[in-house]
Amino acid sequence: MKPFDYVRPATVTEAVAAAAQPGAVYLAAGTNLLDLMKGGISRPDRLVDVTRLDGLDQIETLADGSLRIGALVRNADLAHDAEFARSYPAVAEALLSGASAQLRNAATVGGNLLQRTRCAYFYDTASRCNKQAPGSGCDARDGDNRSHAVLGWSESCIATHPSDFCVPLVALDAIVEIEGRGGRREVALDELHRLPGDAPERESVLEPGDLIVAVRLPPAARGFAAHARYLKVRERTSYAFAVVSAAAALRIENGRIAQARLALGGVAAKPWRARAAEDVLKGVAPTADAFQEAARRALESAKPSGDNAFKIELARRIVVRALTLAAAGTPVRIPALPASPFASTSGAVHV
Amino acid sequence: MSELNLTSAPAHLRHGSNIGQPLTRRDGILKVTGQASYAADNHPPGMLFAVMAVSSIARGRVVSLDVAAAKRHPGVIDVMTPDHKPELAIDPDLKTNPFVFRMEVLQSNDIRYANQAIAVVIAETLEAATEGAAQLAPRYEVQPALVGLDAGESFVPPVVGVGNPTESHRGDVEAGLAAADKQIDATYETPPQYHNAMEPHAIVARWEGDKLFLDTPSQAMVMARARVAELFGLAPEKIHIRSPFLGGGFGSKGFLTGPQILGVMAAKLVGRPVKLVLRREQMYGPVGHRAPTRQRLRLGADGEGRLTALDHHARTVSSTFDDFYEPAADASHTLYAAPAIRTSHDAVRVNTGTPLFMRAPGEATGSIALESAIDEMAWACGMDPLAFRLKNYAEVEPMTGRPFSSKALRACYEQGAARFGWAKRPLQPRQMRDDAGLLVGWGMGTATFPALMFQAEARAAIRRDGSGVMEIGAHDMGQGAWTALAQIAADSVGLDIDRLDFRSGTSDLPDAGIAGGSAHTATAGAAIHSAGAAVIGKLADLATSDERSPLFGAGNAGVIARDGRLIRRDDESRSESYAEILARAGVAEVEARGTGAPNPAAMEQYAMHAHGAVFAEVKVDPELGQVRLTRMIGAFAAGRIVNPRMVQSQLFGGMIWGMSFALHEAAITDRRSGRIMNANLGEYHIPVNADVPPLDVITVEEHDPHVNALGIKGVGEIGITGSAGAVANAVWHATGVRVRDFPIRIEELLT
Incomplete structure (x- = not known):
């Protein structure tokens, strides 16, 4: 392993200064970074360990009704926080559908947002990858790409963002609090990740030294608690990334959808908010026809980036199903097989 | 390994026999408390760490390595390359016998496949060796990689599997097909699969003068020792291998691999003990795998659902430099009574590590295709799949006409079907839904695996205190050899298992042969059984020829060994303990040796196979295409159950692997580079616990007087056969979609 400096700053300000240096990266749980380092995909000169920073592991309700989740809160702790799961059930369900129990116990909220794509060509140091070496080319484009992007991709990069957690978060208008060299700022989660365009190496709007300190869910996000689901189709029941996933959240008043939120996972370089689909659902009754139309709108601009046309049809069906499940109402308990099409299978035990 | 503190179940039930008891693993406590030492856990003083640098190209040659940069890295001691390495006594590409496979041990700069070792960096720490390897920055001359089942001109290999004929036939297949009322012509594909034992291949090598001490997992220690001996020009007895526990093998630890030899070479080069452990991704190349296949099956059936012909052709691949051909079509030799059967193979060469034996080699790949085709034919004939199989039940082995040594397959079908509730299965697909609207499908498959025997030896002794010793260099891959073989051993000397010192797991003990071919319990068990009988015979001679013994003169009547006593067969009131016999004779112990080997006469006369029937239920989301196995029941007849x-557990493991074969497993090779793109356990999918429903295994009673003295057929591999096809057939029954390309993918079911 390449030798690296390891620093453990005492304050956020120190951390930002330490990580602003070229070759420095933040280390939280390391569930992705350490694998990248072992594989030689990431070869940092300096790890800035933020796990001991004070005050970043709190879940707090703010005066305006927002919920603020510290960047170091563990995925499992957040998902199993009863108040959190009641108020934002689709987020809890997404968290519990991700990775494995062991990884969820370690992985942090901030790290989840910044995990790298799982494109096999990105992980294969012998392949051409525009993220790894800008301008070198993309071996995924003509390679094994059945799991790659169908929305927002470019000739430079067809990778997807793998997070489950981010999908309902982006649907619920989550805001990311960032501490940087210029002080504190906020960006909408929907603005955090960039689409690849011709610069896929720039995956987010973060600048050197920028540290995600919290994720905030605005007060309105609670309004969807009664009708919110996350649905994830995957190739095994646990410990697999989504082939395609969707978060659907509805506010239903007097039998009509007052407001809809919809986002897709596994389809693009960022969690994909489907605003056009949300718009067609506003004010209509939650019917199969309405959901079909929403699905059509959500995938209107989709096109295969390779051997993955099936993902477009699959995504449409997942949108319909997720909306149908959301309309039926959030289950009292998160299903034993969270976000699974088999959630209702009797006899299932928690994964 | 007598220092191992193996434990028996604290109070197991005993009904006069150790064999047949469901003892828990005697090494279980060692394992769950972390005290079981696996190869890589051994750290002799002064040990260095070796890390392989591997090729990122699949074909070509290395033109440069920055050895200086690697050596500059702090902690790096040396870098072994084709130009700087200990000489071997023989060319590692020389095939000195049919069970020797070629290996890459830096004999040249040529690249045969991706992940081939191109250098070994030896350092004070694992981290330093790893970074040293990264500093080598190899440059290559790249040639286009040969990838896939259509990589080049196909050819007919001389043999498939272990010396099986490439083509076999009986009867006139074309006439049978022409005369058929119904025909099936279907082509199935199976992907490359990798063993992925939890424990990676590892070696700790220590030279002491011309003696060599190795800690390395092996399914065949004496064979491994012979390979090391010939490569390094050593006498075998100078080499000591310890392999008390394996973290799985599945065939990949049957033969010593290149990386293990590189560890020995590295230790020789630096003159210190060296440890070399493969990284997970490095296991996708030099340690064998299951070759991909494309299988065409043509079946004909008459108006009553009787097969008229069965033609099974398999295309497979081997490496560019060695020969192993997955004998997939041979799965059609034993199961169904077609009057005309033809099996054939061809192959292409690709840039891959040589494919090798992987749990049920040939049987597993062949079974999923055959069982799918049988299911398709049953449907074409409008018959229930079980009724169709019974209609074509083979009373004698179809390919050879030989009678079976035993075959309780009918009972497997009956008991499995009854437990599953098969009779309620609708004939048409896509008829069943559960409460949640999920499609439900039921499928079945027939399981079969040959009952093989190899060669083994054992040494037994009875000690002055009346306790026993059994020595045999057997291999516990996790399957339970420490326990099952000790049970056989205890019975063989008429002792309770707690009174027997069972020594195993090192190469200085008598040769137990190979833990492969599902034959280890049968073969090692036979050797143990005969050694035990021999030592009891000696003890009996001592007693019956001594006029002071109550057994004097019982030589003709015979004695029985039970509970540490010899008892006169025709008068149980006359007996004497082992300790009394030895004390009076004034000897410290008596010992004897025994062997286990196949019986050629019986093999000539009988077809010997284990059988089974597997029934599976899947649920499929009708719109989203995701599949979930919800029930699986396997009924198996495999002779005596030790x-x-x-x-x-063995059968559960096989059934889970069958499900994995049908639904999950595939190595994805980039068709341009020949690199495997999912060489890790995150992306090479095998089932996780959440994928595995409650499983049910029925062992059907079967007495086989012909396979071996103990009547054991072996259960190591049969579980995967039948199971994969059962799951695939259940997916068809749920959806009406016949997927012939495995594993079954979501997109195939998005109808």
């Missing part, structure tokens, strides 16, 4: 608990 330890029902271990056997159940």
